[in-house]
Amino acid sequence: MTPQNEIEEEIRRQMLAERARAAIPPAPETPHYAAPQNPSRLQQLKDRGGIVGALATILLVLAKIGAPVLALLAKLKFLLIGLKLLTFGKILLTGGSMLLSMWVWGMYYGGWKFGVAIVLLIFIHECGHAIAGRLRGIPSTAMIFVPLMGAFVSLKRGGKNVVEDAFIGIMGPIFGTLAGVGCIGVYLATGSGFWLLLALFSFWINLFNLAPMAPLDGGWISPVFSPKLLALGVVLLFVIAPRNPLIWILALLSLPRIIGGWKAQPSADPYYQATASDRWKVGVAYFGLAAFLGIAYLWLHQHLFALLNHPNQVVM
Template sequence: MAKLLLLLFTGAKFGKLLLTGGSMLVSVFAYALLFGWRYAVGFVLLLFVHEMGHYIAARQRGLNVGAPTFIPFIGAWVELKDMPHDAETEAYVGLGGPLLGTVGALACYFLARDQDSNLLLAIAYSGFFLNLFNLIPLSPFDGGRITAVLSPRIWLLGVPVLVGLFFWRPSPMLILMALLAAPQLLKAIRYKADSEEAQTYYAVSAATRVEYGFYYLALAGFLAVMTHDVHEMLRGVGAVR
C-alpha cells in the first residue's frame, strides 16, 4: 500500500511537471511561428521567471500553490490552492511576480549590452513591458492585488489605463481582461470602509499601506523608465517602429 501511495504521489508530481513543461513547449511553438524560436524561448522563460516569483512568494507565506501553466498569447499563471488570509498576504504574493520578473528582464538587458545582442535586448524589452503591464492597478492584474492593500477603490484608477491601452493597441486579450475585471470593479464601487470585509481582510496598518505603496510606485516607475529606454534603443537599431 505504501509503495502504491508513493507511486501515485510521484505520478501526480510528474503530471504537474509535464503540464508545466508541455504548456511551455506549446507556447514556445506558437510564439516561434510569429517571432522566431530564439525570441520565443527567451520570452517564455521570462514568463516562467515571473510566475515563479508568485510561486516562491506564496510558498514563503505557507500557501499551497500549483506549478505554472502557460497558454499562448494569453500568458501564464500559478493556481493558488490556498487563498490568502488577508490583503497583505495577497499583495505580497502579487508583488513577487513582477519583482522577480524584473530581475529576469534586467539579466537579459545586461547580457544584451555585454554581448551587443539586439535579440536579447528585444527579449529584455518584452520582460520590462510585460511586468509593467501587469502592474495596472486593477484586479486580476498583479497591480490590482498589490494596491488592494491600500483600498480596493484604487482599482477604479486602472479603468482609464486599460481603456487607453485598448485604443492605443487594440487586442482581444485586453477585452478578456476587461471582462475578468468587471466583477472586481463592481466590488470596488460597492466597497465600504466600515464593512466587515474592510475590518477583517483589508485591515492593515498605515505603515503596511505606506510600505506597499512605496514598493508599487518604485517598481512601476523603474519599469516605465526601462521600458521606454530599451524601446528607444531598439528604435535606434531599427528593431521596432
C-alpha cells in the first residue's frame, strides 16, 4: 500500500473505534454510601408511627425538660403559700387584737361606739410610727392591740442613731394629735359631745406617751438629750400616779433601757451621736407638742364641763 493509502486506512480504523465506544453504554458508577448513623428517637417514632410517633417524642422531651421546672414551680408554690399564710397571720393577729380591744374598751366605758372610736384613734397613732419607719427604710411587723393599754408596732430593726429613733417615736403622737384635732372639727360640725370626748381622750393618751419612759414614745425621744433621762421619767410618773398598776408595769418593762442608758457613754457610743441642730429640732418638736397637748387637754376638759352644765349651748 502506498503511504497515502496507509494514512487513509488508519483514519478509517480510528473512526470505527470511536463509533464502537459511543455504542457501548457507560459503566455504572460505584455508589458512595454515608456511614450508617443511629436514628434519633424522633426519627424512629416517625418511621414507626408517623405524626403520632413524632408527637409522642415531643411529649417525652417536654417531660424530661419539664420535670425539674415543675419541681421548682412546686417549691415556689409552697413559698407563695407560706407568704400568703404569713400575711394572713399578720392580718388575723392585728384584726383579732383590734376587735378584742374594741370590745374591752366598749365594756369599760359602757358603749361599743366609744370602744371602736378609741381603737381607731390608737390605730392612727401607731400608723404614724409605721409610716415614719418606712420613710427611714425600716419595715414594720404586725400591729398588736392590748386592751386598756394601747397598741404597739414592732420594727424590723432599730434606728441607726438616737435621732432616727426620735423621729420614729414622735411621729406616733403627731398623728394621734392630728386625729384629736379632727375629732374637734367633727364636733364643731355636728355639735355632738361624743366627738369632744374622743378629742379629750386623744390629747391625753398622746401626752402620756410623750413621758420620757420606756417603752413609751418619750423613751425613744428623750435619749437625744441624755439617756439618763429615762430614769427621771420613771420617777416623774411614780410621783404623779404611785398607785396606778400601769405605771408599775411600765417601770418593770423599762428597767433594761434604764440600766443600759445609765451605763451608756454618749461621747463614745456612735448611737448617741447627735448634732446641736438635731437636738434643737427634736427639742422644738417634742416640747412644743407636749405644750400643745397639755393646753388643749385642759381647755377641752373645761369646755366639756361647760357643755355638760349647758347642754344646749356650744361654748368654744
